[in-house]
Amino acid sequence: MSNSKILIRNGKFLVPGTPLSVLNGCMIIENDLITYIGEEEPFLEEELQVIDGSRLLFMPGLVNTHGHAAMSLLRGYGDDRTLQVWMQEKMWPMEGKFTPDDIYWGSSLSILEMMKGGTTTFLDMYDKMDRVAEITEQSGMRGVLTRGVIGLCPPEVQDVKLADAVRFARDWHGKADGRITTMLSPHSPYTCPPELFVKFVQAAHDLDLPLHTHMSETKREVEQNVEEYGVRPVEHLERLGMFTRPSLVAHGVHLNDEEIGILARHHVGVSHNPGSNLKLASGIARVIDLLNAGVTVSLGTDSAASNNNLDLFEEMRLAALIHKGFSGDPTAIPAALAMRMATEYGAKSLFLDGVGQLAPGMKADFIAIDIDQPHLLPHTDLLSHAVYSASAKDVLHVWVNGKQIVKNGECLTLDEEAIRRKAQETFEGLLKR
């Protein structure tokens, strides 16, 4: 990596402190790191790139801790249906037709949407992950990639899938200047038999990688777990040894107090997906209780097929709004907490050190939003505006690992026009096949 140094002057920066505050001043980036943020501009002898930060709010890039990028091909394909009809009649028949190329273009569409919208890190759980890694590397984004394994198949097929997941995780972990890391993902307790889970736990120990799975998204799957295994999903996974590894579970909607205690004790992170949970009517996660118990709760969009966009500003706002509405407490999930869930807690959930905050020594993953717009005026409280008023489309610039990947709303690393055209063609092709 060639040596680079950037000074951003006259900006407003969302920095840690009580618990988040806005600092007027400047920020210096050296290579992939933030090396200075302060009100005073230090004297600088070296050559460096200077950026005028006026009329911009700089904030940590957003971290999306649960998704399936390729499924953006099915955005809007079968809304407003019951979960069973949606999956069995709409999603699965189409996903069954996905080729590696389809996955490449669907993932490209999602990555383009996410990066333009201010997401700098995303978790992706899907199949044919080499193609997802390929476009992630090219995009400049930070990706936590994991091959999701559905074990509803004979044991020997399960083993082939597990081997593929392990091979992918080993091949790509730490690649793309460290921007790509990997995890291992049995899809869920209701799609993977206990023996397969146990093998995944062993593989995670062998590779020293974290685990990710879907857990307790719907009431029905919890009941089914009790019917089949005699215990609820959290205890089930605890018994299978999953929580002996660093773990992140997606959804965690239906949890009792005891389960929340188990998650807290094992430092298991929960990826809260409010948009998807509402749209599929899965239920309302006990986010306030989880946070009070000390669980790290982050935010995920889930796929665009059940959301239907990948705008993390919207998930932040949903998290801040719906838990106020449900609890009857307007002080629940204040703006700073929602922002931390989407940034700092997101990075922690994905086991990424040095990501998720604007501070010296942190990775230079940050975004700039245009605050000189009617819906972001007057400038009463810019943190509030970022959470309660802004959207993906207010993002002007994006940097990951110190490199700018979006400038004035345009993607610098990918061919947007080609991706838009191919995504449409791919969907039309799927309909015909």
Place this chain on the structure above:
Amino acid sequence: MSNSKILIRNGKFLVPGTPLSVLNGCMIIENDLITYIGEEEPFLEEELQVIDGSRLLFMPGLVNTHGHAAMSLLRGYGDDRTLQVWMQEKMWPMEGKFTPDDIYWGSSLSILEMMKGGTTTFLDMYDKMDRVAEITEQSGMRGVLTRGVIGLCPPEVQDVKLADAVRFARDWHGKADGRITTMLSPHSPYTCPPELFVKFVQAAHDLDLPLHTHMSETKREVEQNVEEYGVRPVEHLERLGMFTRPSLVAHGVHLNDEEIGILARHHVGVSHNPGSNLKLASGIARVIDLLNAGVTVSLGTDSAASNNNLDLFEEMRLAALIHKGFSGDPTAIPAALAMRMATEYGAKSLFLDGVGQLAPGMKADFIAIDIDQPHLLPHTDLLSHAVYSASAKDVLHVWVNGKQIVKNGECLTLDEEAIRRKAQETFEGLLKR
């Protein structure tokens, strides 16, 4: 008005039918009316303006049925507080300082935000409404304006306020080529004594105008109504004769079955404000039950101080999502219904004939969104995309009454730069006073 004729070619149009569908074709606008929509382009001899509609979805302009535009000055000023603290320590002291000029600039900021975001009609209930009418006339938007009267003052002061409300309603009704209409608004049952309500009802009869009020937003105000008057708010207002006039109530969060029946019987509209209700933790309105009972439910943002933006796409999406999540039924409030609440039902709630749909004979109030963007691809179902994926910032063009007021995202009628600057200065001035 000079004679004008516009042809939009190669567009996609969201038109009535089963209950909404997308038509590929063209639309003709003559003066203030839509005169043709169809797949075939009719032969046209006259001179006319031709617009290329490719890559655009044309849809009815959105209708915001409850708000207080001037309060955008307090956007982000005091979030995440209990309702009492928010009102008594934050809103009221600042609002008490509002001059007519402040109201003019605050309203201008909101109107600018709304029109750029695809809202073509808005209801505004506030004070110093002549200044709001002035900027509404200039903006080219359709406004339903009403002076809200708080009756927590001596009877003679109440009468002065009522007289002002009546004078304003008479002066402005039907003005600005008919774009401005008026209503009469006692603020709420808990801020207006019964005698004042009765006078408002009489005035509404005299002027032949509809009535608007806040009703049953919080549990506490319903309890208070029972304590003071022995009945819940709906029965209270029914007894005071309010529903002998065409009426629209804002919020309607806390309603029992009997009250829903009364509202349905009297054809009282309910402006559902999901963002504000969630943020203030007021509760979750029984929207599914209201709709099932035949009540016209429309959407409002409330003010930017409790929302914190005026993006009606977001309110559509919240309405479609939260009632799925709360009811556990993923088929509740499907996309077409959410869209109708934000358009057709909005116009009906505001007693505007010929507004809210794209069809021949309707007023030419419509918007165009840019559908060639990553988050709106692939084109599986454009109605779904408009409800579940789009936002205010996807709006490129806006027409009201046949005249274009926003083009390529830029406001053609107001000085945006001046409004942004003045809004910020006004807020800073309020802090110093």
